[in-house]
Amino acid sequence: MPQVLEFKLPDLGEGLTEAEIVRWLVAVGDVVEIDQPVVEVETAKAMVEVPCPYGGVVTARFGEEGTELPVGAPLITVAVGAADPAPDTAAAPVPASESGSGNVLVGYGTDHSRPTRRRRIRPGTATAVVAPVAPVPVPAVPVAPAAVPVAPVAVPVGPVPVISPLVRKLARDNGLDLRQLRGSGPEGLILRADVEAALRAEAAPTPGTAVSAPAGERIPLKGLRGAVAEKLSRSRREIPEATCWVDADATELMAARAAMNAAGGPKISVLALLARVCTAALAKYPELNSTVDLAAKEIVRLPAVHLGFAAQTERGLMVPVVRDAQTRSAESLSAEFARLTELARAGKLAPADLTGGTFTLNNYGVFGVDGSTPIINHPEAAMLGVGRIIPKPWVHQGELAVRQVVQLSLTFDHRVCDGGTAGGFLRYVADCVESPAVLLRSL
Structure with missing residues (x-):
């Protein structure tokens, strides 16, 4: 049986x-x-x-x-x-x-x-056909809403049967009294579709009233877009952030990368070199690889650098995380960036690939812009922004020359450090960009 x-x-x-x-x-x-x-x-x-x-x-x-x-x-x-x-x-x-x-x-x-x-399994074949099975009633989510607000009825006493806390929160956020609804689920269970139908009915104009012109396209804040909106809003509410920036001559960094790639082997990206610089800078300034525990009123300095990086996809901006970035070489970082970016664009990243970051590297230069003041990726404490690298007039060794210049910015949580620490971090990054040999001291 x-x-x-x-x-x-x-x-x-x-x-x-x-x-x-x-x-x-x-x-x-x-x-x-x-x-x-x-x-x-x-x-x-x-x-x-x-x-x-x-x-x-x-x-x-x-x-x-x-x-x-x-x-x-x-x-x-x-x-x-x-x-x-x-x-x-x-x-x-x-x-x-x-x-x-x-x-x-x-x-x-x-x-x-x-x-x-x-x-x-098809009827009439040699394989036995399963008899219709009657599962016990479960709160299936219907395709189309089956309940709408009804005329004023007697308000029931006792708890309101609701399928989940999410439905109760949806009603509460929109000022909807669940006791005025008649659920379409088993034994009057109120489903999400019931609440959404009630909200649509409330928003519909009553007969005889003037109808205003449409206000434009409405795009639900859900899924990835909703998660991004919620996280960025929380970051702005909780984190007192500040930003400092500096222009740097990246000519030597680009020449060093060209020499590495000319030597053969897997290609090394500029992002990987900047990531390697970041991990060295975080070793000198560990305050920026931390998080704030509001409940305990403590700053928690984190032992490993789990480096997030911004990746633009068809579904929106995603921030995959490279685990233990401080232990990786530039070649290893290049390979991991490429792997995670490919998964992100294919929509195949697991939640574990998108969580647990301790510091974010944001290469907004790929969009053709020079600078930005990004919002910190909550609950991290800082984000390094990198603009486009372009030829610009620059005073080099006392003479005006055309050099490859990049703008670097650091947005940081002012609770974890003061401007001196943030400025020291950013200056060290800029020094490594201008003279990659500086990085050799920490290798």
């Missing part, structure tokens, strides 16, 4: 509480194997494939593509042991913890060593 296992959207880590279904990888009736990816979802940090921790026949899917689901909401139900089912037997879902591999996320350590197949 088959058992029906209910697989829920797993905890995605790093404080992520919801995900949007991008693409289903299986359909109802498909046979799935243990750890086979069943759905591709987009979180606020990355696109990931979610594998099912047990094998069997898919009996139900919950949520259409484009639907946002909270962590813990049902994704699919799978009939396990359905090779020879009884024709009129219905099985109830059982907890996923009682069966399966325990692996739930591709990109989070899930084993891909087993081959995966997608096979549909």
Whole structure:
């Protein structure tokens, strides 16, 4: 007799509480194997494939593509042991913890060593067909909202049945009284779609009123864009930041890079050389490789440099992190920058690749600009900005000459250090750019 296992959207880590279904990888009736990816979802940090921790026949899917689901909401139900089912037997879902591999996320350590197949059971073939299975009612997220605000009704007493805290927060942020709604979920459960429908109805003009002209295109602040907005807003609220900058003659740095690449082997990027300079500067000025613990009222100096770098993608700006950058050579840094950039542009970065940074290197010169005053990547304490490197008039050895000049800027958290420390850091970076031999003292 088959058992029906209910697989829920797993905890995605790093404080992520919801995900949007991008693409289903299986359909109802498909046979799935243990750890086979069943759905591709987009979180606020990355696109990931979610594998099912047990094998069997898919009996139900919950949520259409484009639907946002909270962590813990049902994704699919799978009939396990359905090779020879009884024709009129219905099985109830059982907890996923009682069966399966325990692996739930591709990109989070899930084993891909087993081959995966997608096979549909069709009536009339030699393979036995699984009888319709009736899973217990679960709060599936509907494709279209099924509830709208109703006429004033008696206000219920007691707790309001809501599918998740996210729905309750959505209502609270928009001043919506959940007690005035009638949920479309099982036993009157209020779903996110119910709240969104109520908000749309409130915003709609009443009959007979003048309708104003459209205010322009509205783009939801969700997914990556929403995460960026929230993080930058928090940075501006919490961090008293200041910026200092300096122009530097990068002619010798560019010549050193050309000589390295002419010697053969993997090419070394300018970003990798600047990253190597950053790690040396942070060793001299560890105040800038730190974070502020507001609860404990402490500055926490961090032992390793996990270097974030800005990467522009079709999904927006992302900041992949190079772990233990202080232990890497320029060649190793070049390879890691290239690897993470390729993953970012393909939308394949795991959340672990986008978190845990301690210092950020922002090469905004690739956009053809000279300078910027960026917002610190919270909860870090500083960010080095690099403008474009272009020929400019420059006084070199007492004479006017055309040199390769770059503007460097340092935005820093004034709580962790004063201007003298920030200025010393930036001056050291500029000295290494102007004379790469300075860097040899720290190697």
